[in-house]
Amino acid sequence: MKEHSLDRLQTRINEMKNPTCLGLDPRPDVVPGFLFDESGDLEEGLYQFGKRLIDATADLLPAVKPQFAYYEACGIPGLLAVQRTMSYAREKGMLVIADAKRGDIGSTSEAYAKAFLGETNMAGEKFSAFPADVVTVQPYTGSDGVKPFLDTAVAHEKGLFLLCRTSNPSAKDLQDLQLTSGSAVVEELAMLIRDWGQPYVTPTYDLSALGAVVGATYPAEAAHLRKLMPQTFFLVPGYGAQGAGADDAVAGFRNDNSGCVVNASRSIAMAYKKFNMPVEDFAEAARLEVVEMKKKLNAALARR
């Protein structure tokens, strides 16, 4: 099969020697208020939040991950802002991971897949609603909820990350339930992800178009899940504000230091506090934090 977007993500990580993803979480307590004052406009303020972080870091970072929840909570202005932000990031050469955690069954999953990875054909027109390179997807409905995303991804040389081990404390509620097979739910899902993704492994990096979300807050688990999914790209959330450090974040990388991208959101956007800089310099502070995070991750990878 042809190259997919997770191949391109690995290529960019290698070129930039940086496996970091810029998470854009425009929470009310994270977006600097002056961005709204300057523009007098919700959409423009939200767009400027992402644009300025992208401008400050695009030469250092392979990818950006807008969190759709925060944009959607702002209604149509928020969704217009995320469309513009995603388009701007792609102009700057970044890969775009739409963190939308969508998922349903059959043809409904197909509609979501087309919205983010493909094209909708409606009213005699073909268009892409929220074009991304990769989208995050929910696993609970099983294979026929996931397959439309995978089919659409493969048809358009894109990829997806299926939730496997989330980074939150109550991840255990369902994911750690012990099965009569001897595995936990999360391990069973890992084996399904491996099997479902196997036909879509390319020789480029021996990675599948079907990736997995594996939180940095469970490093021992990440190392174990890597063994179950050797050809699966991991999106690793939880670095920084959620409590995981560099050594935790690299636990799921493959032996050749490939196969993972580590996301940080608040720790980058709010780095001005850590560096005691004025909020007006949040983008410059973000760059300093990205440089520091890159060093920390590479050092952690070197000492494994």
Added chain:
Amino acid sequence: MKEHSLDRLQTRINEMKNPTCLGLDPRPDVVPGFLFDESGDLEEGLYQFGKRLIDATADLLPAVKPQFAYYEACGIPGLLAVQRTMSYAREKGMLVIADAKRGDIGSTSEAYAKAFLGETNMAGEKFSAFPADVVTVQPYTGSDGVKPFLDTAVAHEKGLFLLCRTSNPSAKDLQDLQLTSGSAVVEELAMLIRDWGQPYVTPTYDLSALGAVVGATYPAEAAHLRKLMPQTFFLVPGYGAQGAGADDAVAGFRNDNSGCVVNASRSIAMAYKKFNMPVEDFAEAARLEVVEMKKKLNAALARR
């Protein structure tokens, strides 16, 4: 605690003697093309699809369930159309179930919850992005992914349906995994839904603000899950086009015939085919189908 939206849903079902929900799934093969020809506009055509079905059935039906995937796949025009459709349905007195199957962790779930059930406070303004009475939610992240939805629902006298047993064939992939406790994953989740929802049971109907999605395509399972969740409102998808009949759809109702709403989407919107009517009369045909479905469901409830 105060009354929640699932109480209001039960009241409307009782008043109308009809436990049916109008599903709005504007798929390319479901929306009559003439609606786009008439208006020359994607947003207006999508809006007219819902509006005409609502106009034809609002006096017979307690609730409407727009499927966000299809609106989102149409981008901003689709999302403007669903906002208008939801607002119109509420004007007509229907309860609105936003079938968005959202879910994430912690503060990100909170952002989604505010988008559908509460208010976002951003850029010095307070607003509701996609105001609904009830929203559907993903369970995989566990309690701290669900709690923000529940807290927001309770604060605004709303409710939610958590995915429990989905109506698709591969529901079994994760939901049927057998646990060492002797239960399957779906049973364990049912007990969690019962426990998480217990503090939000009102005396009105002995129903919680935390409901569950329990597909009509697994009737034996629905009856069993009812025993595990006696105070939980069920949203029952799968009637009609997905293959479930009236007897399947009523399997999860409580002994007093309360506690469930049965959704139908394609079988209503495309009833003009079944009745051999021209597509221009799709709304009139939908009304005929709704009358027939109401009779079938009530007959099935009577013979249980």
